[in-house]
Amino acid sequence: MSRTPQGQRASLDKQPHEVAAMFDGVAARYDLTNTVLSFGQDRAWRRSTRAALALRPGERVLDVGAGTGVSTEELAQSGAYAVGADLSLGMLYAGKRTRPAVPLLAGDALRLPFADASFDAVTISFALRNVNDTDAALRELARVTRPGGRLVVCEFSTPVNPAFRTVYLSYLMRSLPVVARTVSSNPDAYVYLAESIRAWPDQSALAARVAAAGWGRVAWRNLTGGVVALHRAVRD
Numbered sequence: 001m002s003r004t005p006q007g008q009r010a011s012l013d014k015q016p017h018e019v020a021a022m023f024d025g026v027a028a029r030y031d032l033t034n035t036v037l038s039f040g041q042d043r044a045w046r047r048s049t050r051a052a053l054a055l056r057p058g059e060r061v062l063d064v065g066a067g068t069g070v071s072t073e074e075l076a077q078s079g080a081y082a083v084g085a086d087l088s089l090g091m092l093y094a095g096k097r098t099r100p101a102v103p104l105l106a107g108d109a110l111r112l113p114f115a116d117a118s119f120d121a122v123t124i125s126f127a128l129r130n131v132n133d134t135d136a137a138l139r140e141l142a143r144v145t146r147p148g149g150r151l152v153v154c155e156f157s158t159p160v161n162p163a164f165r166t167v168y169l170s171y172l173m174r175s176l177p178v179v180a181r182t183v184s185s186n187p188d189a190y191v192y193l194a195e196s197i198r199a200w201p202d203q204s205a206l207a208a209r210v211a212a213a214g215w216g217r218v219a220w221r222n223l224t225g226g227v228v229a230l231h232r233a234v235r236d
């Protein structure tokens, strides 16, 4: 764990206690910081995630790494029963305060507190990148999903246009930490954000890992030119 006068950030080996402590530190202003740093795009990305899941009223959907429940709340708009799970009690408490109606519980993506085949759909938004064993998390998501159930992973990815990619990477490494200093309760966490995005597999590499974890019909769609990608799959 790195510490500075402003706060703390996880290292890229993503030990769960470090990740949880880092998110505890950003929880108070998480929703606002996200919207500022993404220029308001986060709302559109969440709507696209809900659409990709094609939820029907009465279905059960699990949102892993739900944080403050901002992604879970969006899913509930479909009429499905949406429940969120997260490792950071700070994020969960912030969510309980701001979204008391959203069901949120403590749970680790690597050991979800649910029986096999409990859900019609599972999703994970901007959280898979933070789990220290990506492949084990994808297998655990498959375990709690019924056969034929759906997965959508919403995660930062690799912009497809080379010129845009250069501008974006410069924003990520130089401007984003500066902007975060003015809005976030733990700006150092946003240095980790930039580093972890750069180290994350691109669209096709992530698709291969989803397929290897027990998911079929894997496909992806780029949002905002590939700043974010939605990976879809169906439980074999």
Ligand SMILES: C[S@@+](CC[C@H](N)C(=O)[O-])C[C@H]1O[C@@H](n2cnc3c(N)ncnc32)[C@H](O)[C@@H]1O
Pocket (backbone or CB within 6 Å): 016, 019, 020, 023, 064, 065, 066, 067, 068, 069, 070, 071, 085, 086, 087, 088, 091, 107, 108, 109, 110, 124, 125, 126, 127, 130, 131, 132
């Ligand atoms: C960037 S936030 C995303 C929150 C929300 N899904 C959203 O779309 O804004 C990432 C969340 O993943 C959680 N997280 C990281 N590792 C986790 C794990 N192993 N199990 C469950 N949650 C985890 C963190 O605590 C954090 O709340």
